[in-house]
Amino acid sequence: MKNLRLSLLGVVLSLLLNTLAFAQKTFDWKTASSAGYTYKYVSNDPMKARFYTLPNGLTVILSENHKEPRIAALIPTRAGSNTDPRTNTGLAHYLEHMLFKGTDKFGSLDWSKEKPLLDQVDALYEKYNKTTDSSQRKAIYKEIDRVSGEAAKFAIANEYDKMMASMGGQGTNAFTSYEQTVYTEDIPANAIDRFLKLQGERFRNPILRIFHTELEAVYEEKNRSLDNDGWKVYEARNAALFPTHNYGQQTTIGTIEHLKNPSLVEIRNYFKKYYVPNNMAIIMVGDFNSDVLIKKIEASFKYMVAKPVQEYKSAPEAPITAPLVREVFGPTPDALTIAWRWSGSLNAKEKIIGTIVDELMSNSKAGLIDLNLVKAQKVLRASCSPEWNKDYAVWQMTGSPKKDQSLDEVKALLLGELDKLKSGTFDESIIKAIAANYKMNAIQGLENNSSRAYSLLESFVADKANNWTDYVAINDALGKVTKQDVMDFAKKYCGDGYVIVYKRKGTDTNITKVDKPAITPVEVNREAQSEFLKDVNTTAMSNIEPKWLDFNKDIKKGKVGTLEALTVKNTDNDLFRLSYRFDMGSWNSKVLPIALQYLQFVGTDKMNAEQISTAFYRLASNFNTSYTDHHITLAMSGLNENFAKTVSLFEDLLTKCKKDDAALELLKGRLLKQRSDAKLNKGAILQGLATYASYGAKNPRNTLQFTDAELKALKSEDLISFLHDLFSYKHAVVYYGPKSVEELAVALKGVHQINTTFKADLPLIADFKMESPTKPAVLFTDYDMVQAEINWVRPTIPFSPSETPIVELYNNYFGGGMSSIVFQTIRESKALAYSTYAFYQTPNTKDEKYRMIAYIGTQADKIHESIAGMDELLNEFPSSEKNLETAIASMKKNYQTERITQDNIIYTYLNGLDKGVKTDERQAIYQALDKLTLADLKKFQDTLLAKKPYSMCIVASEKKVNLEDLKKYGEVKKLTLEDVFGY
Structure with a gap:
């Protein structure tokens, strides 16, 4: 299955099981009472979600899932960019950032002294917004910076994040979109009381403190979007679709003009207008008792008072009757987007037909685009996807051209496949296969707290939970959609009224960067704690004992012929996952990566590539091939009832595939184009620089691949021979499913090729070794961008199991999240970056070295400040007892509630063996945490990282960064793209 938006998952998740197994069930709203509370539910809802409306109008949606002692929590408000004032766009997003800054009870050393200063900041921003003279604006901003600095002396940065970390929270974040702003958390099941105490206070009286540094983070986010060609395409698409x-x-x-002129008064007014209980929800999914939890939620949020909320209503959009053409320019490769605006009034049946239309066009295996364009290699890549918003949906097809192929040729190919849908030139039976594939994915989704929560979120945002019956019942009709339904829908909603966006490689002359304001670093008062934080952190949490893996008990080991089999039994459902794992990888063969890709495009004597792909889809089965430096994994998954057919189909493909010279020539062309495109990807360039910094001029990135000439000379026989020969090398069988190890051995007998003896593994092409730099160096690659991307890289010592506890604690303390030292300093105090982190990377094998990787993505004109900021942290250990307490508490509570399950148990075991570790590493870490001190962390950093030479990798535009200025950081080496990529 391709990756679908969570909203689409919400449309189809809850009823997929019922679609196939219980098609005659009914799905109606019912009312029940328990523990003094009345709630609604939908009959035959496999999530058994309860929908409460509290007396103040707050919606509470609860779904119990007792698989692990954790809870996914979402707190949405039905307000986003749609409800931003036209004069203050971006306001909902500003507010989202500020809801992490605390209230008058937390986040402040002394609210009585902080408040007058913040009032001054409010007034200064209002004055700033009304001033047009540039010199006067600079003077006012200088005063804003000064007063904000004074106010920050009374602020405690990141108290919210510290409280969440201390209770074992994960995934602390938020996002804003058109119709919603959502605050996300994942907490231990025993942290409910702490969590609700904090959340209830969080929304009571949020204070807009440390505002100008957080606003600078938003500036950085805006500038990052200006460097993101995909985001520019998205904005151009929507502007045309929705005039x-x-x-x-x-x-x-928000717009640059509005970002430059924020109003704290307007932000506060927005909060009062939309953050009211009748416009918000508490959604929790996980290990709890609903009768107990609803009482606690009401107690924490009953102070909220309902207010009338006027929903955003737009005048209807006029129909698009002819193609609207837009162009976007940027440094990334050419690409094409064709998008249709679908009516916001689609009924339940039309939504399911729309879903079927999308899947018939592309489902990653047997869609028209998949088979006729991707499998046939007529384009570099192509796909389609829906976007289900409240008022209108958008459906789009995207494509990237091969070398010497025009975007208009891609357009013609995509529209040609759509025409087949309209004319009914497709196999109607694929609709049943779509239903079967959704069944398999629904079973998996029901196990996951987050998937459940996001389904409920989409329902709430769309209609305050009143349409949950549609989300449950609509799938009863999934397999009943007919070819005529599809044809009629496609003709009605996928006509000539579309928007087409040509993304062309070139210079964007319309970019206007948000300029860097003068900001003085502010205090973060790292050691301070509010009384509220102390109260939250001392609120009782019942004890949850950690559960460590015992590989001798948790994994059943046996034999499948001469092969070692590692199995974990699935007692929950009828799904299986089977893998063959080889102790060889890309360091053993240059042919390997290309051969595994080639397998996707060849057939056997009985079936061609398109028929094989369709056969897997009909079985609701998947296969994929992957590799790392030292391993190859051939994986299959699906329904247990189709186990034999799935395995046989894959085995036939691998062992009986036949050469296809035409397919290889097309693949070579696509690979050459992908290589060329990689040179236009700033992320790929930065990764290449980091690899160069770690291994030197000859490294895995630029050595372990064919040159262009070698690739062009490659023959089908070379690839087919590699694939046919693969099972002659020893491999392990990894299985998670309903079968016992004995039943697995019987099921694979006669299906899987098992030799009595095996060839010796392929030797290493080269045994690459990381080397610590002996002197500072700067590796620079020029790229046309607004931002600058910077990595600090330093390999250190070989892996040692005894180092694992301090490594994990150091990462959590120093650079691992929003409560870490790096985030607090670089972003919160100095406002140097939107994204920053640092971590001491553990190697994958016992023979490899650790390496330090630090990162800042910043504006080019802040590059020297950013380098100085990270250098200071790396060279002078930032000592904080309170941060250490937070890090230890967070890690302990996460280990107590973490449950490694299913085949993850096996891969945890195998990954440990690669490092020479035969037990659950988490147990040693957990037992060591209370013994580790700041002195230990300081010694660790001073010994391995501080005042040591680093290789600094920089991707930026030479027009914005002076290479001469970089020489003060070390010897500057400007690397070409060929140096980085090896071709």
């Missing part, structure tokens, strides 16, 4: 609606007329992050 009236705010989907196209207002971006979530």
Whole structure:
């Protein structure tokens, strides 16, 4: 299955099981009472979700899942960029950032002294917004910076994050989109009381403190979007699709003009207007008792008072009757997007037909685009996807051209496949296969707290949970959609009224960067704690004992012929996952990566590539091939009832595939184009620089691949021979499913090729070794961008199991999240970056070295400040007892509630063996945490990282960064793209 938006998952998740197994069930709203509370539910809902409405109008949606002692929590408000004032776009997004800054009870050393200063900041921003003279604006901003600095002396940065970390919270974050702003958390099941105490206070009286540094983080986010060609395509698409609606007329992050002129008064007014209980929800999924939890939620949020909320309503969009053409320029490769605006009034049946239309076009295996364009290698890549918003849906097809192929040729190919849908030139039976594949994915989704929570979120945002019956019942019709339904829908909603966006490689002359304001670093008062934090952190949490893996008990080991079999039994459902794992990888063969890709495009004597792909899809089965430096994994998954057919189909493909010279020539062309495109990807360039810094001029990135000439000379026989020969090398069988190890051995007998003896593994092409730099160096590659991307890289010592506890604690303390030292300093105090982190990377094998990787993505004009900021942290250990307490508490509570299950148990075991570790590493870490001190962390950093030479990798535009200025950081080496990539 391709990756679908969570909203689509919400449309189809809850009823997929019922679609196939219980098609005659009914799905109706029912009312029940328990523990003094009345709630609604939908009959035959496999999530058994309860929908409460508290007396103040707050929606509470609860779904119990007792698989692990954790809870996914979402707190949405039905307000986003759609409800931003036209004069203050980006306001909802600003507010989202500020809801992490605390209230008058936390985040402040002394609220009585902080408040007058913040009032001054409010007034200064209002004055700043009304001033047009540039010199006067600079003077006012200088005063804003000064007063903000004074106010920050009374602020405690990141108290929210510290409280969440201390209770074992994970995934602390938030996001804003058109119709919603959502605050996300994942907490231990025993942290409910702490969590609700904090959340209830969080929304009571949020204070807009440390505002100008956080606003600078938003500036950085805006500038990052200006460097993101995909984001520019998205904005251009929406502006054309929605000339009236705010989907196209207002971006979530806001305009540059509005970013430069924020109003704290307007932000506060927005909060009062939309953050009211009748416009919000508490959604929790996981290990709890609903009768107990609902009482606690009401107690924490009953102070909220309902207010009338006027929903955003736009004038209807006029129909698009002819193609609207837009162009976007940027440094990344050419690409094409064709998008249709679908009516916001689609009924339940139309939504399911729309889903079927999308899947018939592309489901990653047997869709028209998949088979006729991707498998046939007529384009570099192509796909389609829906976007289900509240007022309108958008459906789009995207494509990237091969070498010497025009975007208009890609357009013609995509529209040609759509025409087949309209004319009915497709196999109607694939609709049943779509239903079967959704069944398999639904079973998996029901196990996951987050998937459940996001399904409920989409329902709430769309209609305050009143349409949950549609989300449950609509799938009863999934397999009943007919070819005529599809044809009629496609003709009605996928006509000539579309928007086409040509993304062309070139210079974007329209970019206007948000300029860097003068900001003085502010205090973060790292050691301070509010009384509220102390109260939250001392709120009782019942004890949950950690559960460590015992590989001798948790994994059943046996034999499948001469092969070692490692199995974990699935007692929950009828799904299986089977893998063959080889102790060889890309360091053993240059042919390997290409051969595994080639397998996707060849057939056997009985079936061609398209028929094989369709056969897997009909079975609701998957296969994929992957590799790392030292391993190859051939994986299959699906329904247990189709185990034999799935395995046989894959085995026939691998062992009986036949050469296809035409397919190879097309693949070579696509690979050459992918190589060329990689040179236009700033992320790939930065990764290449980091590899160069770690291994030197001859490294895995630029050595373990064919040159262009070698690739062109490659023959089908070379690839087919490699694939046919693969099972002659020893491999392990990894299985998670309903069968016992004995039943697995019987099921694979006669299906899987098992030799009595095996060839010796292929030797290493080269045994690459990381080397610590002996002197500072700067590796620079020029790229046309607004931002600058910087990595600090230093390999250190070989892996040692005894180092694992301090490594894990150091990462959590120093650079691992929003409560870490790096984030607090670089972003919160100095406002140097939107994204920053640092971590001491553990190697994958016992023979490899650790390496330090630090990162800042910043504006080019802040590069020297950013380098100085990270250098200071790396060279002078930042000592904080309170941060250490937070890090230890967070790690302990996470280990107590973490449950490694299913085949993850096996891969945890195998990954440990690669490092020479035969037990659950988490147990040693957990037992060591209370013994580790700041002195230990300081010694660790001073010994391995501080005042040591680093290789600094920089991707930036030479027009914005002076290479001469970089020489003060070390010897500057400007690397070409050929140096980085090896071709």
